[in-house]
Amino acid sequence: APAVRRTRTRSVCCYCGVGCGVLIDAEHADGGPGPAGSRIVGIEGDPEHPANHGRLCTKGRNLPATARSTAGRLLFPEMRRLRSETRHRVDWGVALDTVAERLAAIVDRHGPDAVAFYVSGQLLTEDYYVFNKLAKGLIGTNNIDSNSRLCMSSAVAGYKLALGADGPPTCYEDLDHARTVLFAGSNMADAHPVLFRRLEAARERDPEVRWIVVDPRRTDTAAMADLHLAIQPGTDVALFNGMLHHLIWEGLIDRDYIAAHTAGFAELKLLLRDYTPRMAADICGIAAADLVRAAEWFGRSPAALSLYCMGLNQSVHGTDKNLALIHLHLATGQIGKPGAGPFSLTGQPNAMGGREVGGMATMLAAHREIGDAGDRAEVERFWRLPAHRLSADPGLPAVALFDALRSGKVKAVWIVCTNPVHSLPDIGRVREALQQAEYVIVQEAFRDTDTVPYADVLLPAASWGEKEGTVTNSERRISRVRQAVPPPGEARPDWWIGNEIARRIEARLAPPGAAPLFGFDGPAAIFDEHRRLTIGRDLDIGGLDYATLDAQGPQQWPFPSGSGRGLARRYGDGVFATGDGRARFHPTPYRPVAEPTSARYPLRLLTGRLRDQWHGMSRTGRVPGLFAHSPEPELRMHPDDAARRGLASRDLVRVASKRGELVLPLQLSDEVGSGTVFAAMHWSGQFLASGGINEVSQPAVDARSLQPELKHAAVRVEKA
Ligand code: SF4
DSSP, rough: OOOOOEEEEEEOOOSTTTTEEEEEEEEEEEEEOOOTTTTEEEEOOTOTTTTTTTTOOOOHHHHHHHHOOOTTTTTEEEOOOSSOOOOOEEHHHHHHHHHHHHHHHHHHHHHHGGGEEEEOOSSHHHHHHHHHHIIIIOOOOOHHHGGGGGTTTHHHHHHHHHHHHSSOOOOOOOOOOOOOEEEOOOOOOHHHHHHEEEEEEEEHHHHTTTTEEOOOSHHHHHTTSEEEEETTOOOHHHHHHHHHHHHHHTSSSSSHHHHEEEEEEHHHHHHHOOHHHHHHHOOOOOOOOHHHHHHHHHHHSSSSSEOOOOOHHHTTTTHHHHHHHHHHHHTTTTTSSSSEEEEESSSTTTHHHHTTOOSSEEEEETTTTTTTTHHHHHHHTTTTOTTTOOOOOOOOOOHHHHHEEEEEEEEEEEEESHHHHHHSSSSHHHHHHHOOOOOEEEEESOOSSSGGGOOSSEEEBBBBTTTTTTEOOOEEEEEEEOOOOOTTTTTTHHHHHHHHHHHHHHHHHHHHOOOOOOOOOHHHHHEEEEEEEHHHHTOOOOOOOHHHHHHHEEEEEEEOOTTOOSSSSOOSOOSSSSTTSSSEEEOOHHHOOOOOSSSSOOOOEEEETTTTOOTTOGGGGGOGGGGEEESSSEEOOOHHHHHHOOOOOOEEEEEOOOOEEEEEEEEOOOOTTTTTTEEOOOTTTSSSSSSOOTOOOHHHHHHTTBBBOTEEEEEEEEEO
């Protein structure tokens, strides 16, 4: 028998923004690494990783099962010349040359903005960096957006407007020190399970710790709360305004902190005069006494921490919801000290890293602004581009990007590591967009996603356990991701694919004598370039490189040169990242959801995650054991609403909105109130006859964050 060599590799779980450290066990059957002989056989939580101290949730523990077989993986590049043809296998050289030629030709014919990139919070920071540089620095378009637009952009807008910079002021240690925890639009028990266990442990140590959960649904998190505020969907701003009104009235605000460290409180106070607890509670559909209790617990707490996620972000007023919550912290001085602060929980594993490199349509590298001529000039100098080479026009954000493909304004799209035909709202429009597009490139690890059928070119990507780089988790902590086994077949790391095609485009588009932009020989070189671009910025990681991360383990930013360690908690000195160092209050009037219910569509549809599934299930759907918790797709409806419609549990029902419909089995449940229904976001065309819940969801976006209102739509439900 051939010798079997066993290895153990320190890396990171590829699912949520908790960013748990893992130890990957692999076997290499032929005595050395090689695609045929290597496989991942086990996993353990990394006891030395500060995010999880050895803990893993069900999804993380099952990662080896998702990597066990190459069935369903894309193993070699495929292409077709005409839409009517079937794609056929080609070698990498042909695929890379063809993509470069087609993109360069489209830019020649229609200009740089005829090309767009749609990338992913699942990418590593180095992957993201290459694609951002390719779009903005080489092609000259800001049309690069990410599925992080669907996830975190309202949190980003809220932090920037209130605190002056993106990124949470808090750290995971604050979970141990908080005495009042306000969960807002976050089912943390299911979506960030390892951090939730840490909170549970803190409450076991100190039974005086109080949990307030704001959620229209009685989620697993809400079921464990000391106070559950089951507000009407979309009314969070009224709730937070009402709480702050009470705090002002009762003298529970920190006037000294407001005077010394903030601006704009007088204007906000004027608005809040109207938000009496009774008025706010009426809007929210809760008892005024409960709103007052929440305000009292928050205002009188020695350390109040808020934890929030998609329930605030995925809304046409997501930015206001974030701001109104941050106001509670600023007005009470509950920020910059242990156990306190507004802590936005990152959905995806590397939504933070993507923002750090500027990999979105509305930002530049290292938290620089597209609209700022000085910022553009800095990046131009760093990349050795001619002056004014970077476009000053914001690129197209996710929903608008696909609308522009549909209208023909954008001709070609390169989709990397994401499945927009499942995850974007109103997916009928996304399908039309991809049918209309002149050229669709899909870079993927898996063969069965809903987006793959639209690809003119399929580029096989390496996946978890198969590539090197870094990610940044919810507490700004950068961890090394390491390769345990080689990728299967001809799959390649995402950065490599981007770099190779960029080099070929550069040869066609760049003026003679221009400095080469894409000479990267590996992820360490990319990280180093990114590092140098952050120097002097709020996220300065000038003191970090792979060797430091390998020697000292994961580190939080900022980590400037000479610091020796990252900063756990920001704004402890009360100096914020605004021009004058003061945080800002912004008046946030309550405004209703984008699509009110009507006689024709009388029910409010909420969407969310399940504990053991991830996104479109291209990975978790490969593991039978992960279906034990929630075996089937379903629509959850209050028994009174079902009785009114003559519906019974397990009936097949048609869920319809103005945009589309899908059929789901019905589950009677009092976790939702009457008038509201719930469906999980995960089930896609792989599992359903239709394309999942986004057949009916709402594409309207927040005017500042440009994030769509995936959390609410008006629907009708009838027997199928
Ligand atoms: Fe992975 Fe998140 Fe579970 Fe940690 S909590 S193991 S990062 S899915």
